[in-house]
Amino acid sequence: MRRAITLATENVRSGQGGPFGAVIVRDGAIIGEGFNTVTRDNDPTAHAEVRAIRAACQSLKTFTLQGCEIYTSCEPCPMCLAAAYWARLDAIYFGCAAADAARAGFDDAFLYAEFRKNTAERKLPSTQLLGDEAWASFAAWIESTNKIEY
Numbered sequence: 001m002r003r004a005i006t007l008a009t010e011n012v013r014s015g016q017g018g019p020f021g022a023v024i025v026r027d028g029a030i031i032g033e034g035f036n037t038v039t040r041d042n043d044p045t046a047h048a049e050v051r052a053i054r055a056a057c058q059s060l061k062t063f064t065l066q067g068c069e070i071y072t073s074c075e076p077c078p079m080c081l082a083a084a085y086w087a088r089l090d091a092i093y094f095g096c097a098a099a100d101a102a103r104a105g106f107d108d109a110f111l112y113a114e115f116r117k118n119t120a121e122r123k124l125p126s127t128q129l130l131g132d133e134a135w136a137s138f139a140a141w142i143e144s145t146n147k148i149e150y
Contacts, residue, residue, distance in 0.1 A: 001071045001073075001093060001095060003021070003023050003030065003033065003071070004021040004022050004023050004033075004048075004071045004072055004073045004095065005021060005073045005095055006021065007021025007022070007023070007033060007034075007035040007048070007073070008020050008021035008035060008036075008048070008073035008074070009021075010035075011035040011036060011037075016035065016036075016037055016040050017035065017036040017037045017038055017039050017040050017046070018036035018038060018039070018106070019036070019073070019074075019104065020035065020036040020047060020048040020049075020072070020073055020074055021033070021034070021035045021036075021048050021072070021073045022034050022035075022048040022049045022051070022052040022070055022071065022072040022073065023052055023070070023071050023072075024052050024053065024055070024056035024065060024068050024069070024070050024089075025068060025069050025070075025071060026056075026060075026065075026067055026068040026069075027067075031055075031056045031059045031060060031068065032052045032053065032054070032055030032056025032057070032058070032059050033051075033052050033055060034047075034048045034049065034050070034051025034052035034053075034054070034055055035048050035051065036048045036051075037051065045079065047077065047079065047080050048072060048073070048080075049070060049072050049076050049080035049083060049084065050079070050080060050083050052070065052072075053065065053070070053083055053084070053087050053089075056068060056087075057087070063087075063150060064087065064088045064150070065087040065088060065089050066088045066089075066090065067090060068087075068089055068090060069089060069090055069091040069092070069093060070084055070089050070091075070092050070093070071093045071094075072092065072093070072094045072095070073094070073095045073096060074094055074095060074096040074097075074098075074100065074101050074106075075094045075096065075097050075098045075101070076092060076094065077098075077101075077106075077108045077111070078108060078111045078112060078115065
């Protein structure tokens with residue numbers, strides 16, 4: 001956890017990005033780490049947790065992080081929480097809570113509220129198009145004999 005906090009603080013001081021740091025640990029050793037580079041990289045997905053997950057997956061040469069934990073300087077936002085689930089991490093440990101992030105100007109409450117709404121009620125318009133045609137990719141997946149399930 002201290003390494004995640006150090007990454008977050010150093011990131012702010014260096015001007016690289018926001019006050020967020022994360023490390024992925026397996027068997028007591030750090031196998032991936034990341035810090036927020038959203039503004040540096042012009043990439044809204046460049047959150048500390050996502051970058052740490054990517055680094056750990058590259059380190060282990062796998063897309064699943066079962067047997068690993070993430071330590072993050074702040075409670076994960078909805079995107080990072082979803083990434084942690086997709087990565088199949090065993091546990092999440094965080095320093096600051098979402099309410100602390102909100103006090104510093106990083107408020108995710110809007111996102112959580114949006115996710116609870118029906119698609120048609122969300123602020124970002126979302127419309128399904130060509131559903132029948134799009135199903136072809138799922139049909140191909142179902143029929144594939146060389147897929148790697150995840």
